[in-house]
Amino acid sequence: MRSQKSRVGSQKRRRIIFAFFLLFTIHCSLCTAVFASGKWQGVDESVVEKYAKEHGREAVAPLINTDRGDLLLFVFLAAGAAGGFVCGYYWRILMVEKAPKTKKEDRGISG
Amino acid sequence: MKTALSVGAALLSPMLLVSNAYAMHISEGILPWNWAAVWFGVAAPFVAFGLYRLRKLSSVDLSFKPLVGxxxxxxxxxxxxxxxVPTAGTCSHPCGTGISGILVGPAISVLITAVALLIQALFLAHxxxxTWGADIVSMGVMGSLAGFLTFRALRSMKVSMGVSGFMAGLFADWATYLATSAELASGIRGDSPFLPLFGKILIAFVPTQLPLGVLEGAMTAGMVVLLYRKRPDLLVKMRVLKPEEVTL
Incomplete structure (x- = not known):
């Protein structure tokens, strides 16, 4: 009875994950078209800077201005790689190295 | 398998990031100096308390550091x-403070956010x-508190982990933009009345942040449920769960 319940539960979970990825894929496909048009602004421009400008305040260049050609892309790439590495490193520590051993692992059974 | 996942995460993240800075953070020079100073004053005690909590918890339990990292x-x-967001024709980003507020508490979450915002302001034109103080208050303080309080309130009403995580992420995101609207309206209004401008800015955020809040909710729920399955002991240690709620 319990195993049937858990099977139904896992099927439901799989469907939810599938629906999520399907929606995400559709979203990304739409986004590609959107980026190609080059008209889509971030809310910093479309809301924050727009209203600030209307009230006489304008954004100024940052102290270290990396928004020059492809430099910003490079900085984002470097930041993303560093962030991704740190994320993966600590994830491994938490989920593999420091995770409590299961009874199977204690007995030396693999798989 | 797990190593492959870690490496995959490290390789995929830059692909997600390579783009122009489409930020919601308040840009340099938008707020007048007096308002910028006010928000620094508001943020400072939260950041200081976050530092104190981090030192205290790290001295008690060293395994706390990898989670903070x-x-x-x-x-x-x-x-x-x-x-x-195709429906709105704009871009924005989630905040991540809902999940950090839930897992390490709002104080340390504010500290984490302050560091992330400083790096972004210095090197990413983000x-x-x-406006660092104002951004800390909106994303760090408001986002973390909203996420933490929503999660705790729902869990105390016996709502499931997934739903509590979802609502926490959703409200953390929306609270951040509510605070950003208030900061912006108070800073730029001049002699205009506050409320109409605040409402106008808030409404302008809605088409983008409404769906993004839902996405942030789904991400937060996913992360909370994943940790619940993989490391329930960690959630007990962080006082996210009570020991009796975990079936080991």
Whole structure:
């Protein structure tokens, strides 16, 4: 009875994950078209800077201005790689190295 | 398999990030100096308390540090990840403070956010140094508190982990934009009345942040449920769960 319940539960979970990825894929496909048009602004421009400008305040260049050609892309790439590495490193520590051993692992059974 | 996942995450994240800075943070120079100073004053005690909590908890339990490191990276990546919203024709990003507020508490979450925002302001043309305090208050303080309080309130009403995580992420995102609207309206209004301008800015955020809040909710729920399955002991240690709620 319990195993049937858990099977139904896992099927439901799989469907939810599938629906999520399907929606995400559709979203990304739409986004590609959107980026190609080059008209889509971030809310910093479309809301924050727009209203600030209307009230006489304008954004100024940052102290270290990396928004020059492809430099910003490079900085984002470097930041993303560093962030991704740190994320993966600590994830491994938490989920593999420091995770409590299961009874199977204690007995030396693999798989 | 797990190593492959870690490497995959490290390789995929830059692909998500390579884009122009489509940020919600308040840019450099937008707020007048007096208002910028006010928000620095509001943020400072929260950041100081976050430092105190981090030192205290790390001295008691060393295994706390990897979790803080992981969440710092998560908040940094998520808060500079531009996500286009086709229905609105704009881009914005989730905040990640809902999940950090839930897992390490709002105080340390504020500290994590402050560090992420500083790096973004310095090197990514994302936010600004003069508006750092305002951005800490909106994303760090408001986002973390909203996420933490929503999660705790729902869990105390016996709502499931997934739903509590979802609502926490949703409200953390929306609270951040509510605070950003208030900061912006108070800073730029001049002699105009506050409320109409606040309402106008808030409504302008709605088409983008409404769906993004839902996405942030789904991400937060996913992360909470994943940790619940993989490391329930960690959630007990962080007082996210009571020991009797875990079936080991």
């Amino acid at each position: 992981l969440l710092a990276a998560v908040v940094f990546i998520i808060s500079c990840m531009p996500i286009p 936010g600004g140094l003069s």
